[in-house]
Amino acid sequence: xxxxxxxxxxxxxxxxxxxxxxxxxxxxxxxxxxxxxxxxxxxxxxxxxxxxxxxxxxxxxxxxxxxxxxxxxxxxxxxxxxxxxxxxxxxxxxxxxxxxxxxxxxxxxxxxxxxxxxxxxxxxxxxxxxxxxxxxxxxxxxxxxxxxxxxx
Amino acid sequence: xxxxxxxxxxxxxxxxxxxxxxxxxxxxxxxxxxxxxxxxxxxxxxxxxxxxxxxxxxxxxxxxxxxxxxxxxxxxxxxxxxxxxxxxxxxxxxxxxxxxxxxxxxxxxxxxxxxxxxxxxxxxxxxxxxxxxxxxxxxxxxxxxxxxxxxx
DNA sequence: TTTTACTACTTGCGAAATGCAAGTAAATGG
DNA sequence: CCATTTACTTGCATTTCGCAAGTAGTAAAA
Numbered sequence: 001x002x003x004x005x006x007x008x009x010x011x012x013x014x015x016x017x018x019x020x021x022x023x024x025x026x027x028x029x030x031x032x033x034x035x036x037x038x039x040x041x042x043x044x045x046x047x048x049x050x051x052x053x054x055x056x057x058x059x060x061x062x063x064x065x066x067x068x069x070x071x072x073x074x075x076x077x078x079x080x081x082x083x084x085x086x087x088x089x090x091x092x093x094x095x096x097x098x099x100x101x102x103x104x105x106x107x108x109x110x111x112x113x114x115x116x117x118x119x120x121x122x123x124x125x126x127x128x129x130x131x132x133x134x135x136x137x138x139x140x141x142x143x144x145x146x147x148x149x150x151x152x
Numbered sequence: 153x154x155x156x157x158x159x160x161x162x163x164x165x166x167x168x169x170x171x172x173x174x175x176x177x178x179x180x181x182x183x184x185x186x187x188x189x190x191x192x193x194x195x196x197x198x199x200x201x202x203x204x205x206x207x208x209x210x211x212x213x214x215x216x217x218x219x220x221x222x223x224x225x226x227x228x229x230x231x232x233x234x235x236x237x238x239x240x241x242x243x244x245x246x247x248x249x250x251x252x253x254x255x256x257x258x259x260x261x262x263x264x265x266x267x268x269x270x271x272x273x274x275x276x277x278x279x280x281x282x283x284x285x286x287x288x289x290x291x292x293x294x295x296x297x298x299x300x301x302x303x304x
Numbered sequence: 305t306t307t308t309a310c311t312a313c314t315t316g317c318g319a320a321a322t323g324c325a326a327g328t329a330a331a332t333g334g
Numbered sequence: 335c336c337a338t339t340t341a342c343t344t345g346c347a348t349t350t351c352g353c354a355a356g357t358a359g360t361a362a363a364a
Contacts, residue, residue, distance in 0.1 A: 014253040014264045017256045018253070018256045023180065025175040028167065036167075043340065050162060053322070054324095055342085055343075055344080078331075079330080080332060082341070100248050107244065177351095193311085194311070203352095206312085206352095207352080231359080233311060234311080
């Protein structure tokens, strides 16, 4: 149960404790990449439109790994590549992220672009969207983690 | 629709846009204070156990105000005091925060202290907890904002 | 009335985090 | 073998945060 951030909290408030783990700009974007966008490699996350720096990406992956939210395996096709994936602790943030996306759709909409089918689900059936998301993560795992029951 | 953070996003992703507004450690704690803990004054937030600095608190209040999430009025009893409160845009973050609290309860529980009645609601009836929270905010507003329909 | 205390900030400066761009080591691919 | 890819690491400038003192306005106490 490592406390992985420089804001080692003096608080026992649940929200403060959560923010100690994921309360910075970049950590949640990394989790977003893994959860919704199928970005499992360092270079994929690095090339996302938000423009994270290499040192920050590396640092955040380390922290999330240390906190038990993500893990990684060597890529099955290449020894120089690496695949990151969400552990259950990380997956359980799907509700937080989904409600954030709903909030953005409601309050920041001129800035936000969501594909229409996704937007429809997000607005009308958020639970269904969550379910679909988690299923897709399951399928990814079946494909890539099936050979080793590693922290599955 | 001001973009109030240094991370002016190059992204149209809803999550990235949300994190541009509230994706730092302190902003969500300010919103938590207003939403769940009845801390409506600067000095109350300053004295919370997380230990925010005066300049950061002042800065975050300004940003949240500029982003339309909160507003303030003079305290009815004293010209040197000030009351901050959530606008609808800020209140709509109740779902995000509630799910964060649930996540903490599930995954960070040795660190987290939640009063038993609240924990029961959080775990079993989160929607009820949200409803109660919003009602309490309504009542606060009826008491303090009733004299001026100010951005109510 | 004057003095003291409270309130919401502001400020100066050191510490910490972030961002940029170049560099490095290991594993391919040609 | 050389060139490219991949996942980082590093040096340094910039930005943000944290600490503590300071400020201006509004009471409250003497």
